[in-house]
Amino acid sequence: MTDRKIGKGALALISALAVAAPAAMVPLPAAAYVFSNVRIEGNQRIEPQTILSYLDLQRGRDVSGGDLNAALQRLQNSGLFEQVALTPSGGTLVVKVTEYPTINKIVFEGNKRLKDENLAEIVKSKSNRVYSPAQAEADAAEISKVYASQGRLAARVDPAIIRRDNNRVDLVYEIREGDVTEIERIGFVGNRAFSDQKLRNVLQTKQAGILRTFIKRDTFSPDRLPVDEKLLTDFYRSRGFADFKVQAVAPELARERDAFYITFQIQEGPQYKFGNINTISEVPGVDAAEFAKQNRVRTGDVYNPSVIDTTIRRMEALAINKGLNFVNIEPRITRNPRSHSLDLTFALTRGQRIFVERIDIEGNTTTLDEVIRRQFGTVEGDPFNQREIRNSAERLRALGYFADVQAESRPGSSGDQVIVDVNVEEQPTGSLNFGVSYGVSTGVGFNASLAERNFLGRGQEVNLTFSTGSDNQSSGFTFVEPFFLGRNLKFRGQIWYNTTDRYNSDYNTRSVGGLTGIEFPISENGRLELRYKLSKDTLFDVDPIEVDPESGELDGSSPILYMEQGGYITSALGYTYSYDSRIQGLDPLNAYRLRFAQDFAGLGGDVKSVNTTLYAGGESRAWRESVTFLAEFEAGAVHMLDDSDSRFLDRQTGNGKIRGFEPNGFGPRDLNAPNEDALGGNYFWALRTEMRFPIGLPEEYGIAGGLFADAGSVWGLDNTVGAYGEEVDDSMHVRAALGASVFWTTPVGPLRFNFSKAIAKEDYDLEQSFDLTISTKF
Structure with a gap:
C-alpha cells in the first residue's frame, strides 16, 4: 500500500469537518423526539x-x-x-462514529x-x-517554543499523518529549524551624554556581528531585558544622572522572523554634582559631629549613589x-535644578525597635549554611537593619x-521581631578547562586547569594548573580558605614546579617550592598578607667556555653564570600591603592600585637577602568613556646580607616588564x-603607559586599538x-619602546597584536618588533 501523508492543513480541515459536518448533515427533528432504543x-x-x-x-x-445537538458536541469533544x-x-x-x-x-x-x-x-x-489532532498541534507548538528559546523564532513544526492498515497512523512532525x-x-532614543556604542557595551544583550555563529548573547531573550534596564540605570546614576529612567524597551521582530530590533527609549536628565553636605542628629544625646567624620561625600563631586x-x-x-x-541614617536629598x-x-x-528573630536559609543543597551566614553582618537577636540585609545579599x-x-x-512571632528568609539558587562552581596559548617568544603552548570555587560547599577554592610551552613548563596547586578560623582571614597555600x-x-x-600565607583587611581598601615561602631554585646545564678545535672560536656562557650553577634553598618570611580603590568602587571612571612587598630570606636555607618590590597602577576613562x-610603575631591589653575592635566580631579568x-x-x-x-640585575624599574580606544568598527566585532x-x-x-677578568657593564641604561596594539576578542580567546619599536637601547639588546598572544579555554 502506498504511504499517504496528510499534512497540517488537511488535519485542520478534518478536525473542522468532524465538528461541523454532523450538525449540518444529520436531520434532527424540529419537535420533541422520543426513542426507546440506541444502536x-x-x-x-x-x-x-x-x-x-x-x-x-x-430513553x-x-x-x-x-x-x-448538545449530545453530538459531547461525543465530538470527547477526543475519541x-x-x-x-x-x-x-x-x-x-x-x-468513526474512531480516531x-x-x-x-x-x-x-x-x-x-x-x-x-x-x-x-x-x-x-x-x-x-x-x-489537537494534541498533535499542541505538541508542535511546544517544539516551536523550545526552538524559540534557542533563538530560532523562525522555526516551523507541522504535524502530519501517514495512514496505515487497521486504522493506524504514523505521526510525523515535519521540522524546519531555520536560522x-x-x-x-x-x-537608543534620548541619549546625549553617551553614544549608542558605549551604551551597547553596558548591556548584557549584544548585537550580532561577524562572530554571530559563536556569540550566543546576540539571540533575543526577554528575560535579559530587565537586567539590561538595571545595568543602564546603574551606569547612568553612578555617573551623576540621578533622574535617569528607562521609559520603554521596544523589541520588534522582523516580518521574516529572522531578526530582532531592540530600541531603548531613555530619559537621561541633567548630570548632578553634590552641593552642600550636612550631618544632623534627631536623636537626643547623639552628637552629629562624630558621624560627620565618617562622611565620604565631597562637595563638587559628581553624584554617585555608591558614595552615599x-x-x-x-x-x-x-x-x-x-x-x-x-x-x-536617612539620606535627604534636595535638588537644585x-x-x-x-x-x-x-x-x-530613631528607628523602630525591631529585632531579628531568626534567619531561614533555603535552596542550598551543597553550600553549607555557615558559608551563607558569614556574609551577614546580622545574626539572630540583633537589631533589624534592612540596608544590611540588602548588602548581605549583594x-x-x-x-x-x-x-x-x-x-x-x-513578621515574626511578635510585633517587634522579623524573620529573614534567604532563598538561594545554586549554580556550578567547578570548571575543567583545556586551552592553547601562543606567543612569538614562547611559541605554542597548552594548558589545563581544574578549579573549584566552592570546594565541598565550604566556600574554599582549589586550583590545579598545568601549562607547557616550547621551552618552559609550569604546574601548581593552590588552596584558599577565605574565612580562616571563622574570621575575615584569607588563608592561602600554594605549591609549584616550574622549569x-x-x-x-x-x-x-628549575624551581620547586611552596608558600603559605594569611591575608586580612586593615582598612576599607587595604589588605595585608603575611607569608612564608620555601623553595629550591636550580640553575644547571650552563655552557662552559670552550675552544672549537677546528675554528679556534670560543663558545659558552659567562663565567659568572657558570660559577652560580647549582641548587639553592630559599627560606623567607614576607609581607605584602595592597590597596585597591576598586574594592569600594566609589569612582566608576578612575581606579588605582598600590602594592608594596618585602621578603626576608635567611630563616634557614642557603640565601640571605631582602627582596623589595613596589607596584603602582592606575586606570582612567575619558571622552565619554x-x-x-x-x-x-614598578620597581624592585635585591639586597644580599652577610657580604654574600646575588645569584642569577635571585636577580631580576626584565622579562615582560618592557x-x-x-x-x-x-x-x-x-x-x-x-x-x-x-645576567640579570639586583635592581629594576619599569614604567608602562597605554591608551585603548575604538577604531570605528561595530563593537560586536570585538576589535579595538591601542598605543603604548x-x-x-x-x-x-x-x-x-x-x-677575561674585565668588568661587566651593569650600569643603569634606560631602555624605551613605542608601539601600537590591536585587540580582538574572538571565540578562541582574546588576541593581542603588538607592533613595537625600541627607541632607546644598547647594541647588545635583543629586540622584538612584533608579538601575538592568544589564550583560550574550551
Missing part, C-alpha cells in the same frame, strides 16, 4: 457504555433538537472520534539541532495511543560600635556560588663571553668579573 455503529475499541455515558440522553423521554453522526430512525437513535486511529509510531523529520530523544520527551502524543533569530540592531551608601554603612557601623541601636546640584543631609533618626551574589539570591523579611629549557638562553632552570588610559624586547633581552650582559647571556610607551631598566651586580 451504535462503527466503534471498534470504544465500549458502547462509554459512548452512552457521553450521549447522556434518557422514553422527550428529546429536543437542542438536546440532540474523528467523526460523529446522530440519526433518529423511528424509535431508534442511531449513533454512528491509533498511533503506530512517532517520527521527527528535519531536526538537526535537537535530537529525537529530546523531542520525544516534549511531545505528549505517544505510540499505541489514540491519535488526537537563529539574531538581534540585528540595538538602538558607603557613608551610610560607615555611620551605621559607628552607631553599632557606640551601642546606639535602632539609629537610622538651576545649578544641577544635590544638597545632601545625613539625618540620624555579598552573597558576588561570591559567584549562586545563580540567584533573594533576601526578604516577614625552563634553553628559554632564549644557554642554560636551564570611549578611551581608557592605563599607567603602571614591550619591544625579547625575554632576557636587556640588562647586564657579559659581552666578553661568546654566548652573551643576560614603555621605559625601564635592569642593572646592578655584586660580581662583575667578566670572562
